[in-house]
Amino acid sequence: MRRALIYLALLAAAALTPAAVAAATPAVTLKVTPLPIPGFAGTGNILGAGADVETQSTISGTEYGGFPSPLVGLTFDAPAGTGVTFTGFPTCVPATLEADGTAGCPKKSMAGPPGEGLGIVSFGAEQVRERVSIQAYFGPDDGLLFYADGSTPASFQIVEKGHWIGATAPFGPKLIVEVPLVETVPGADYVSILSFKVKVGAAYRQGRKTISYLTLPKKCSKDGLAIKTELKFESSETVTIPQREPCPRR
Numbered sequence: 206m207r208r209a210l211i212y213l214a215l216l217a218a219a220a221l222t223p224a225a226v227a228a229a230t231p232a233v234t235l236k237v238t239p240l241p242i243p244g245f246a247g248t249g250n251i252l253g254a255g256a257d258v259e260t261q262s263t264i265s266g267t268e269y270g271g272f273p274s275p276l277v278g279l280t281f282d283a284p285a286g287t288g289v290t291f292t293g294f295p296t297c298v299p300a301t302l303e304a305d306g307t308a309g310c311p312k313k314s315m316a317g318p319p320g321e322g323l324g325i326v327s328f329g330a331e332q333v334r335e336r337v338s339i340q341a342y343f344g345p346d347d348g349l350l351f352y353a354d355g356s357t358p359a360s361f362q363i364v365e366k367g368h369w370i371g372a373t374a375p376f377g378p379k380l381i382v383e384v385p386l387v388e389t390v391p392g393a394d395y396v397s398i399l400s401f402k403v404k405v406g407a408a409y410r411q412g413r414k415t416i417s418y419l420t421l422p423k424k425c426s427k428d429g430l431a432i433k434t435e436l437k438f439e440s441s442e443t444v445t446i447p448q449r450e451p452c453p454r455r
Contacts, residue, residue: 229440229442231436231442233436233446237258237259238250239453242407242408251454252425253422255417259403260281260404263400264398264399264436272397273397276438277385277386277439281432281434282376282377285430286421286422287420288420289420294314295314295343297314302352302364306362315340320403323400327394333358338354343418344367349368365383367380368381426452432447432449433445434448
């Protein structure tokens, strides 16, 4: 009887082990910074002003072969009162990026300067870090496109599609981005993302007026600006990061 009980206990532990591994969740850090738009005075971290918004994130974990589970999507809830202007910015379409890369898109369709990412690519059992460039573009239907280009040790190019939806209290407009899974060689693990830094924002002049793609709220409570970011992973886990950002200057 004692041996039987020990045997059953070992079976129970073995059955629980995969569930414990599957329940692991990547750890995420996130920093969002409003910055001046180059060439446009009066923009930046100022209430009611246009701004470039830089997003930096790191992802860590061991649930996917010793690395974080692959990222498959993210959403960003902007602060209440944030403005997004769609008119007046040339666009690029996903098919053009997929066929011709960045050379096929109008230069003015760039929605910010080049960003960068760091990931883990797999060649069978070998896993290697790879840096990629990330370029944001204004896309069709008031959307955004993010073109990720990796060259070494693996060569791949992917288009991440984003779109805005209306505000949901207590936040402002929400950006939803789909991140495709990338398999560097047949049968290998998908690319695991370790970090990324992307800046989105642009402006143009209409007479003496500056028209900005992103405009910061005109008001800010004493608690600061509320934002929320969600990262979704291939493991079906979701990491939610609610934040309060300090009020921009007046």
